Amino acid sequence: MDTATLIIAVASVFAVLSAIGVLLTRDNLYAAIYMSVTMLLIAAIYAVYNVQQVVVLIAFVFVGAVGMITIAIAATYRSVPTKKVSIAWIAPVIIVFAITSYFYYNFATSNLKVQGLSLAFEKLSTDYMVLLVFLFSLMILMMLSAIKLARRVEL
């Protein structure tokens, strides 16, 4: 096992352990903190492959903004609710997990080698212009929906 594989394995193990922390902790604040740690470790796996653009996006947008807002709202509504597994949802979870496991097992046959990354950032604004336009439209629509929900007035 080479150094990169070892680093990926260690980061993956810690990511799964902190995700288990989300599941086991009873306090929402600690669950949000564990979730942010999980996302940072996922960003670290991207860093091993030198995909720095995605590392920055995950670290700044997903952890820096989304994670911090979740931690803040978890601290605001800090409660320790009792846990009770919804029995009705166990069957769909097992089915989805089995299908995903099957395809992952058949797909995971070779090492990863990231290529063509230097052009990916430049090509995003040209090849995926329509995608970006729809993305900005979606974000504006979501923000307007949030404002409308918060103000409870017709815009």
Add this chain to the structure above:
Amino acid sequence: MNQLFIVLTASLAVLLIAYLTAISARDLIRLLISLELMFGAVFLAILPLFSIDASTAFAIVVLTIFTSSSELLVLITAIVLLDRSKKGIDLEKVSVGGETP
């Protein structure tokens, strides 16, 4: 054990934990956290695509990050509103859409 196997196994494990968190959640904050964990599993699952077509993979990552951020914005607003109207954020206080006034 190759790198792809490790990454996809981690993705699957995080996804399963996120599902378990979602079905055992008793309040909306925990449900929100489980949704974000699911997005974490998605990020790990997208990683192999970078070895096939990096620009498409990057576009999907950008789309995923900003969609989840927008979704979080609306969900947090909904949680605050639910707390105002129902005086709590427990899942039991969330009524099925349109069935009850």
